[in-house]
Amino acid sequence: MLEDITPFIVMEVLEKAQEMERQGINIIHMEVGEPDFDVPYCVSEAVVNAVRNGxxxxxxxxxxxxxxxxxxxxxxxxxxxxxxxxxxxxxxxxxxxxxxxxxxxxxxxxxxxxxxxxxxxxxxxxxxxxxxxxxxxxxxxxxxxxxxxxxxxxxxxxxxxxxxxxxxxxxxxxxxxxxxxxxxxxxxxxxxxxxxxxxxxxxxxxxxxxxxxxxxxxxxxxxxxxxxxxxxxxxxxxxxxxxxxxxxxxxxxxxxxxxxxxxxxxxxxxxDEDVARMCAIYDERRKFIVEGLKRLGFKIWTEPVGAFYVFADARMFAADTYKFAFDILENAHVGVTPGIDFGSQGQGFLRFSYANSLENIKEGLARLEKYLKTL
Ligand SMILES: Cc1ncc(COP(=O)(O)O)c(C=O)c1O
Known part of the structure; x- marks a missing residue:
């Protein structure tokens, strides 16, 4: 039924983060499941040529x-x-x-x-x-x-x-x-x-x-x-x-x-070469973020081997990770996705996307570390 359709929570986090950005706050985005790379050059050429050639x-x-x-x-x-x-x-x-x-x-x-x-x-x-x-x-x-x-x-x-x-x-x-x-x-x-x-x-x-x-x-x-x-x-x-x-x-x-x-x-x-290049970069970030999250105390029950996400157990920090994700956004200025977005079994978890630069991921983890210490 139409009224049973629930919001896509990651979009709600993103929209809130964008509102904060409009107020001049710098946000590190680890919520969105979207590659941070531009399209491969051959793709942009083909698209532009298609438009120009009618x-x-x-x-x-x-x-x-x-x-x-x-x-x-x-x-x-x-x-x-x-x-x-x-x-x-x-x-x-x-x-x-x-x-x-x-x-x-x-x-x-x-x-x-x-x-x-x-x-x-x-x-x-x-x-x-x-x-x-x-x-x-x-x-x-x-x-x-x-x-x-x-x-x-x-x-x-x-x-x-x-x-x-x-x-x-x-x-x-x-x-x-x-x-x-x-x-x-x-x-x-x-x-x-x-x-x-x-x-x-x-x-x-x-x-x-x-x-x-x-x-x-x-x-x-x-x-x-x-x-x-x-x-x-x-x-x-x-x-x-x-x-x-x-x-x-x-x-x-x-x-x-x-x-x-x-x-x-x-x-x-x-x-193919562009995809290989992007994969090598994702892989480097993957190793970094998995280690970083573990160091901060998160538990990772299944280590990622593909895509660009880490699903981290945050129950040691908060039972309700919906609220926790918005608290992290407001206090640490880091966007993360509440696990409940992926179903009831995701409660207590946070999804981190590493479709962001290594530099931003480092900064995001540093902000998170500082915030976790205040809890
Ligand atoms: C598992 C999965 N399927 C489908 C989609 C939808 O992708 P698109 O409509 O951009 O092809 C997404 C987007 O995040 C996804 O994660």
């Missing part, structure tokens, strides 16, 4: 064919999985793709499984299509690992799908191949959010398509290619749903922005 019109509703071919090639090269460009819908960021998948799969009252903690918006997208999000609780003491037996217990005749996300927000963790296989074998449709693919520092990410065809893949250009504001994402879907998805896309969104799509082609074809 590629500013509606495209095919499913996306420019060359972009869809590039996406299919990317998946083949990275995971050895083959699908046709005809199975791709290019979207304005991955968020509209989430909405379209759920609208395609769910009737009123159907259930969709989501991990708790997990990406804040999944449950709200489920509610937006009048379906019901069903939580599968993850425990810090187990390193927030997925226990497949717990997942099975939540499946009912109304279950339409399960969301997975690897590397994950908020943990930066990878789902092990064996667990991916077990999820694929549950017999329910898997919605695999692969948006943090490409940002992996230890181990290897897998695509759900290596394990099952009964799956929708969500992915996009926001994180890997630092293209958040260009709003470009995509959905890979089983053939039987493609016509419905195309009709939804035509009616709801028409098509993704044409210039961003041209940027997307350049990103896939030419930005």
């Amino acid at each position: 590629q500013t019109h509606y495209t095919h509703s499913l996306g420019i064919p060359k972009l869809r071919e590039a996406i299919a090639t990317l998946y083949y090269e990275e995971f050895g999985v083959s699908f046709s460009p005809e199975n791709i819908v290019v979207t304005s960021g991955s968020s509209p793709a989430i909405l379209m998948v759920l609208r395609t799969l769910c009737d009123v009252g159907d259930e969709v499984l989501v991990f708790n903690p997990g990406y804040a918006c999944y449950a709200n997208f489920v509610r937006a299509v009048n379906a019901v999000p069903v939580n599968i609780d993850l425990c810090p003491e187990d390193g927030f690992r997925i226990d497949i037996e717990e997942v099975k217990k939540k499946i009912t005749p109304k279950t339409k799908a399960i969301f997975i996300n690897s590397p994950s927000n908020p943990f930066g963790a990878l789902i092990e191949p064996e667990v991916m296989r077990q999820i694929a074998e549950l017999g329910i449709t898997v919605i695999s959010d692969e948006i943090y693919h490409g940002l992996v520092y230890e181990g290897k990410a897998h695509s759900i398509l290596e394990y099952t065809d009964n799956a929708f893949v969500l992915n996009g250009f926001s994180k890997r290619f630092a293209m958040t504001g260009l709003r470009l994402g995509y959905l890979v879907a089983p053939t039987k749903y493609m016509r419905t998805l195309q009709i939804l896309q035509q009616n709801l969104f028409i098509c993704a922005p044409s210039d961003a799509q041209m940027g997307g082609i350049a990103a896939i074809e030419e930005a």
Whole structure:
């Protein structure tokens, strides 16, 4: 139901921080999940050229064919999985793709499984299509690992799908191949959010398509290619749903922005070195922030290996980390995300984003240290 949709708390923290900045207060942002890098040069060139050359019109509703071919090639090269460009819908960021998948799969009252903690918006997208999000609780003491037996217990005749996300927000963790296989074998449709693919520092990410065809893949250009504001994402879907998805896309969104799509082609074809450079920098920050947070007394039950987040246990400092996050913002001038944004199991935790310069992260931790001493 619409009234059940909860605020995206990280945005509330950000908006409060921006209000403080307008009053002249310097804030260190560790709340937002947005790369601090500019788009790779090849992307900005492609976007500018697209605009200058008049590629500013509606495209095919499913996306420019060359972009869809590039996406299919990317998946083949990275995971050895083959699908046709005809199975791709290019979207304005991955968020509209989430909405379209759920609208395609769910009737009123159907259930969709989501991990708790997990990406804040999944449950709200489920509610937006009048379906019901069903939580599968993850425990810090187990390193927030997925226990497949717990997942099975939540499946009912109304279950339409399960969301997975690897590397994950908020943990930066990878789902092990064996667990991916077990999820694929549950017999329910898997919605695999692969948006943090490409940002992996230890181990290897897998695509759900290596394990099952009964799956929708969500992915996009926001994180890997630092293209958040260009709003470009995509959905890979089983053939039987493609016509419905195309009709939804035509009616709801028409098509993704044409210039961003041209940027997307350049990103896939030419930005490998930029991605490697950004990854090396994220990795350095990751090591620094994990050590820094531990030194300040936070406990980290699952150390991040991908994306750009650390989910830190702050229960030794505060039971209610919603209030604590706003206290930190007001007193230490550091933006952090309350764990409750990711579900009830996130209470007592804070999510730190290291999509900020090493210099700012150092300053943020120093401010935090000073503040914690006053408690
Ligand atoms: C796990 C996850 N999925 C999807 C999104 C949405 O990204 P976008 O709409 O920019 O593609 C985000 C953004 O933070 C995310 O963290």
